[in-house]
Amino acid sequence: MMTKRVREILSYYDSENVGVRTNLARFFNQGRLAGTGKLVILPVDQGFEHGPARSFAVNPPAYNPHYHFELALEAGCSGYAAPLGFLEAAAAEFAGELPLILKLNNHDLLYDERDPISAVTGSVNDALRLGCSAVGFTIYPGSAERREMYEQLREIAEEAKQCGLAVVVWSYPRGSGISKEGETALDVVAYAAQIAAQLGAHIVKVKLPSSHLELAEAKKVYEAQRIPLEPLAERVRHVVQSCFDGRRVLIFSGGPKDTDAALLDEVKAIKAGGGFGSIIGRNSFQRPKAEAITLLNKIMDIYAG
Amino acid sequence: MMTKRVREILSYYDSENVGVRTNLARFFNQGRLAGTGKLVILPVDQGFEHGPARSFAVNPPAYNPHYHFELALEAGCSGYAAPLGFLEAAAAEFAGELPLILKLNNHDLLYDERDPISAVTGSVNDALRLGCSAVGFTIYPGSAERREMYEQLREIAEEAKQCGLAVVVWSYPRGSGISKEGETALDVVAYAAQIAAQLGAHIVKVKLPSSHLELAEAKKVYEAQRIPLEPLAERVRHVVQSCFDGRRVLIFSGGPKDTDAALLDEVKAIKAGGGFGSIIGRNSFQRPKAEAITLLNKIMDIYAG
Amino acid sequence: MMTKRVREILSYYDSENVGVRTNLARFFNQGRLAGTGKLVILPVDQGFEHGPARSFAVNPPAYNPHYHFELALEAGCSGYAAPLGFLEAAAAEFAGELPLILKLNNHDLLYDERDPISAVTGSVNDALRLGCSAVGFTIYPGSAERREMYEQLREIAEEAKQCGLAVVVWSYPRGSGISKEGETALDVVAYAAQIAAQLGAHIVKVKLPSSHLELAEAKKVYEAQRIPLEPLAERVRHVVQSCFDGRRVLIFSGGPKDTDAALLDEVKAIKAGGGFGSIIGRNSFQRPKAEAITLLNKIMDIYAG
Amino acid sequence: MMTKRVREILSYYDSENVGVRTNLARFFNQGRLAGTGKLVILPVDQGFEHGPARSFAVNPPAYNPHYHFELALEAGCSGYAAPLGFLEAAAAEFAGELPLILKLNNHDLLYDERDPISAVTGSVNDALRLGCSAVGFTIYPGSAERREMYEQLREIAEEAKQCGLAVVVWSYPRGSGISKEGETALDVVAYAAQIAAQLGAHIVKVKLPSSHLELAEAKKVYEAQRIPLEPLAERVRHVVQSCFDGRRVLIFSGGPKDTDAALLDEVKAIKAGGGFGSIIGRNSFQRPKAEAITLLNKIMDIYAG
């Protein structure tokens, strides 16, 4: 049942206890991509992060916390990630049906700050009582508050690993340390992936990098070493390399709504560049379920191809 | 004894332990609205929040902590919420007569700050020793201090749930992140309900929303999706939807004293929009008891109708 | 993916947290019997309980801890149960491949006592770090030491449930309180099942009952109420009824090596009587692997039929 | 530097954390047998177990705790094991020179009991502050007190493993459950090895088995399966097999003073039977150091050969 590729990926985590490896395996053996070594995860924290109407009004069934479990299951996703409330409101109904990630910190937009830091909104105990396979945590490298976030993550990750849970880190550069354009700059995204991996993340999630370079010292190296900035697949390859040369699972977020063709091209680039998969939120739940499943299956077919 | 509707509501909490569900059931099976799935709760934290004279001088018996238990019982309320002192001073006399909510944080007006945060003034242990069915907690989304409040709530809610207590969250947008008008803007109130639910609240309390829209990005969506801003019942419906599509109990506060007719119209709108009930403080205890009971019974009759 | 029957069984555990239900679901969705609501579990604690040669000499590959994981996987078992050492020595290699039960107490035969009590040989933390879905615990009702065992179980079960682990109890009447024949007497086995269920077990394991009745007061009732003693299927039905009328999963041990035909007849009786499955140790690993798989598959086919 | 064989042995412990594997590696990379996968360990707990004169009078320098470190180092032993006092009195002088095992329980002869149990005389913290690579613990299967010993070991082993220390178990059948002859009976020694391994020992130490069989039920199996009782190498092979088929390191104690020729023959049999080495106490320190080194080197040469 365990494919050679999944076994190989698990071998990267051979310093971790068997519980962690067991829970990592659950994501890789779930749904349509089971056994391929690729992941497509459904994350739904936008209700908290952007507000309910901005998140769900375009597809009102998505206001219901049950909807997302159904979507993830029917589309054959590898797992589902959400904050405490969304999981508490539906996990019992779907117990044992797919691996869950409890998002342990969250941020809202009702207060606008230059240097963001999410609030810790759940615990490792919550993850255990809700039957989750992993905890999720967001860091904002570039924020003046980054140190507190890294230290919160350190504590949570140590406890989670002792309990056999996997640790998924959303690494999103943001804050007064970098420009808006810099948030997705290739050098910055690669750096963000490295930081998350060095902090002990088992799965790292970043945004797709642009060809912009933000940091002057880094830019010199990119130019001297002729690190290719185009096409996207090359940038993905560089970020994968920056995430321990592919020895830590790295997945990419789909970003805001776009044309499907553009999105599928991005997925092809992720695959070509050696990325481990996608985490697709708004492009999944902000359209009718049938359409979302069609799109997710196209994405999965690319990864599985 | 347990009606189909109450059973249905309890089923929304099927990830929670039986203690939590038991305590939630107590509110739904209490008083005049028992079995209807609707709640009218008496909250009396104004003594702390606004000062005694502003709260009680207009109806001096209300200075006495026993008064509010009697009012809640005689009017057939679903429960009674108050800070530590008010409960300690009267709960023994009324032990077992109605479900209590210990308000675990409170805020006073003797220091005026732009970004408010309440003080934690009670504990889960206090709630247990006072025979409470729930703890209450206020958050101020929009305040620069919101992160600390969310994290305090996280910790309290985890402990309360382990002890089988329900968690009631007052979610009141306030602070430097939003305008005064924005505090009751439809998009903001809906967002505040979502945040409370994502933080794991079992019962969410918000203010009735105005038709104002505060956040530019949200406004675009409200317009594009033609989310109705009128009448009030439609706004209530939107907030209910934003609170997990009705899968978390959402109740509305009556706000400051108004004409009774206006208040009853609001209640009709709450009912029409699918709200779960009201939490009526000043309109209850700032008039003679007999009048208050008359008004509360009119409100309950609307909900029960 | 979740069948109606498995969903029904999980509904019996709706007082438990989602973690427990998730881990219970894992056994019911594993292997050849996935979805049927029936279980065939491989337990290998005989090395500790009876000694290595008595357990493994007849089939020497079984000395190797890897062997049993392979056997359970290749035969399509629902899960595998073993003491700490056997899991530590092989679990990493098979991480995520099948649900594990860490047997938390064990007993050896180098000291012969009339009132047995197992030693606690593992912890809930061990179960988490080894990625187990359940802890296992043996009680000996009838032993002078039973009270200590029940109290050890209480403490372990409370901790396991908080962590979302399922609790499997081996309930084997034994000790100075009952006769040798009484150990498998119908009234005693039914009583043992009831005790385990009352102690909070999620899955109860007993031996197949004989038609003997041990306790005088009980015998009167069995006779007065004409509780059928024959055939075996009726006795199984009575024990299932005694285990909360089928609302707790009850499985039966296969006992010592017998003819395969006799064993398969027993399985048919378990199925006919409404039992949830078998836990087959010696009849599995005390024969060549190919033969064991053939036998286990015959057993599973009966349950699935 | 790490040989293939040592790497293979470490792979048996791939469920353990890196700290445990690191400390296990230290024994296998120390002294004259470094890299061979074989161990010769010097244990000196006889001062406590048998009294000082019985232990050291024949070779008075051995009264001095420094003596044994020197002996172990000069002879090229794989490690040195002793109780708290002996290590405290000399470990500073030899810090970092060879891997140490802190014997965490000990037993004396000033009180003669039928069912022995050692006193716990040290802690995991002691082992860390003394720079040890492992803790040692003695169990007496067959004693009425065995249960308490197993449970003490369980607790100590869990803590030691969390701290990255290896766990060495002396498994010596003794007590009212078995006869004097039974203490070294083949079936009993094999059983004792199995018990220690199931309790989570990383290294198991037993006495060399005689050809006696003690347990009636086991004897039937030994005869039916024709498990060879002669020569000694075959008995060793059986005990190795009983210790997880060679996937847990099993070493043998030399027992009381004998002729050197007999001792070397035993070592040859241990090697031929697949044992991992010897733990040689009295035969080492109860003779002049030069002679002891000569003997130990002969033993090591056999293992390395």
Added chain:
Amino acid sequence: MMTKRVREILSYYDSENVGVRTNLARFFNQGRLAGTGKLVILPVDQGFEHGPARSFAVNPPAYNPHYHFELALEAGCSGYAAPLGFLEAAAAEFAGELPLILKLNNHDLLYDERDPISAVTGSVNDALRLGCSAVGFTIYPGSAERREMYEQLREIAEEAKQCGLAVVVWSYPRGSGISKEGETALDVVAYAAQIAAQLGAHIVKVKLPSSHLELAEAKKVYEAQRIPLEPLAERVRHVVQSCFDGRRVLIFSGGPKDTDAALLDEVKAIKAGGGFGSIIGRNSFQRPKAEAITLLNKIMDIYAG
């Protein structure tokens, strides 16, 4: 095996427990410099500190966490230091092969602050479970945040020493308290070494000092006492003296890439001035492995000469 010089160095730490001395000894008995009393350590925290491309693009195999273990082993380094992620991703594969230092705090460049402070990114427990011999910690004397760093170090060092781990402190003057040139001023570097030693560091790492003097009050003394500012060996001697007169191990970082000849001259000066060795990061892993080994061996030859 233990040389006189290593024994002498260990004697400087005779107030520390044996565990600490054992782990210190491990560095001095490892690799090509074993027994010389000199250390060459490979540190790889640049991925976190400077970003992945700036660190590894010039020699892409260095993106892989396994690479650095191989480099350290093949070159015969005394130890390897890295943050949590890099150790977790490779330590299991190399368990027991060389002494490790878990870098417990780290700093990135995505937020530029004048008064730097690293985030705590690992724990003493992590160091134990990963089989490390030491923890590493960076302080920035001169930063407004220095007090928090010193107090974090105090707590970590106390815990590490109780567990027998050595404490390595990177002492890098930086921040608003000193000028850019002052960061490597002789008086400042000497002061930084003193602070680290006073904080209880067992091994102190500083940058090579320039002949600049930063602090006016100090400058008077340097001039009055005619402390030689040239050549480099004299400056090294002064810093060694400032680090408890050579009774605390002091090593120097190589800084950014330079000509090899210049680097080797520096090493000669360190040796001539009584320094204990070098910690060579970028000059090691930012060139092909074969070249790195050649260079490291030249450096070691100087120290061993």
